[in-house]
Amino acid sequence: MESARCWFSKFRSKDKARPSKKKEVSSNGKEGIKAPSSEELPSNVTKQRVAAAKQYIENHYKKQMKDLQERRERRDMLEKKLADAEVTEEEQSNLIKYLEKKETEFMRLQRHKMGADDFEPLTMIGKGAFGEVRICKEKSTGHVYAMKKLKKSEMLRRGQEQLQHWQRNRRMLAYSTVGTPDYIAPEVLLKKGYGMECDWWSLGAIMYEMLVGYPPFYSDEPMSTCRKIVNWKTHLKFPEEARLSPDAKDLICRLLCNVELRLGTKGAHEIKAHPWFKGVEWEKLYQMKAAFIPEVNDELDTQNFEKFDEDDSQMQTPNKSGPWRKMLSSKDINFVGYTYKNFEIVNDHQLPGIGNILSCSCVNI
Known part of the structure; x- marks a missing residue:
């Protein structure tokens, strides 16, 4: 009996040492694969890399299809314009070849790191x-x-x-994430829900700064600025030395006010109709000479x-x-797909658009 027990204990120890090949039986009676242990599961870094690789591959092929479609559209547009113009077949062929050459240069430029x-x-x-x-x-x-x-x-x-600050203290988020809160409307800070009306508040704050020389609720501490904005009725004041006209003060006050009374809630025409803008021809604004034209001596002038x-x-x-750069890191995962290159942006220097292509043959379309 003792020898049998000894043999049975040795058999069990060997069985435990041997890798388990047992299959789990599910609730419906069917056999299934045993779930992997925690040690066999991929780490978070591996999961991030897999997700980044998946995103990279998807973006790569989506971009290829999009680029192909854009090339076809540029080709079709050129052919249509050439068909409507009085151009010989030889000139049409030359312009199409020119476009193909520039498309090839653009594809080569896209591959350049x-x-x-x-x-x-x-x-x-x-x-x-x-x-x-x-x-x-x-x-x-x-x-x-x-x-x-x-x-x-x-x-x-x-x-x-x-993120950690949000988890610790949600209330403080309104004061800590705005960066420069000088132009933010009180309803935004108080999280009451807001619409486009908050932009008209910002316009009033910018107008105040341009006429006075500093923001209406300025403070060295952003949190103090936020408090002043929330209590704007107490802190909105006009210094006498600024010498603002009554119309200017009225417009600022009607922009820096409660949202339901704020000018512009029914449209920009409310602001345009204010007496302070009397004499402004809004329809001819782009034809008017600017009040201040900055002096620029050359393309490197930064004065x-x-x-x-x-x-x-x-x-x-x-x-x-280049090739010596290390492989995708955990930091890079957050920036997959940020690269952007556009045919028209490099148009002026290397890749003429359709208008420039046609002008090369002096074709007036």
């Missing part, structure tokens, strides 16, 4: 929480652009902080932009692009 190293950074014309805007010159062509460089790590970090302190660390940051 462009990075910050392809540009010569010049003057900084803008700076924000996530990056900077700088005038730059493309090294290969010499064309001048405005380049916005964003720090992905900073965007993700701040997004994470805001009309705000001056910013240069940060050498940002200027010398290496840009990792």
Whole structure:
């Protein structure tokens, strides 16, 4: 009896050591595959990479189909315009070949991996929480652009902080996420639900700043600004030294007020009809000479932009692009599909549109 027990215990220990091939029986009596253990499940990083790969592949083929459709539309549009014009068959053939050549150049340009190293950074014309805007010159062509460089790590970090802040204190979110709240309407801050009327409040705040020199509810602390906006009846005041006309004060007061009384709720015509705009010919606005025309000496002239302190660390940051760039990281997953290139945007320099193509043969359509 003891020997049988000893043999049975050895048999059970071997059976436990052997990988289990048992099948689970479901409630309806059918056999099914045993659910994987927690150790066999993919990690969150793997799931993120799978989702990013799926999104990348879907975007890739969607973009291919969209690009093909756009090429066909450009070809059809050109053929239609040529058919309506008095153009010889030889000229039609030459223009179509020219378009095909430019389409090929555009497809080659789309495959080009462009990075910050392809540009010569010049003057900084803008700076924000996530990056900077700088005038730059493309090294290969010499064309001048405005380049916005964003720090992905900073965007993700701040997004994470805001999420945690939301979870800790929802009430404070209205004060912490607005950034510059000088022009935000009180109904937005109080989360009462709002519509387009809040834009007319912003117009009143901007008008006040342009006439007085500073925002109507300015404070060094954003939270204090928000409190002033919510209690606007107490804090909306006009300094005597600004010398605002009665009509200007009236228009500002009718914009910075309760939403149900705010000018513009029935349409922009209410604001246009205000006495402060008397004499303005709205229909001829684009034909009128501007009150102030900025002086621009050349394409690199930045005298009309705000001056910013240069940060050498940002200027010398290496840009990792090309074949030596590391594979998709967890940070990059949040930015899959952000690349955008447009046929018409590079039109002026390399890829003439239909109008330019036709002008090459002096065809007037």
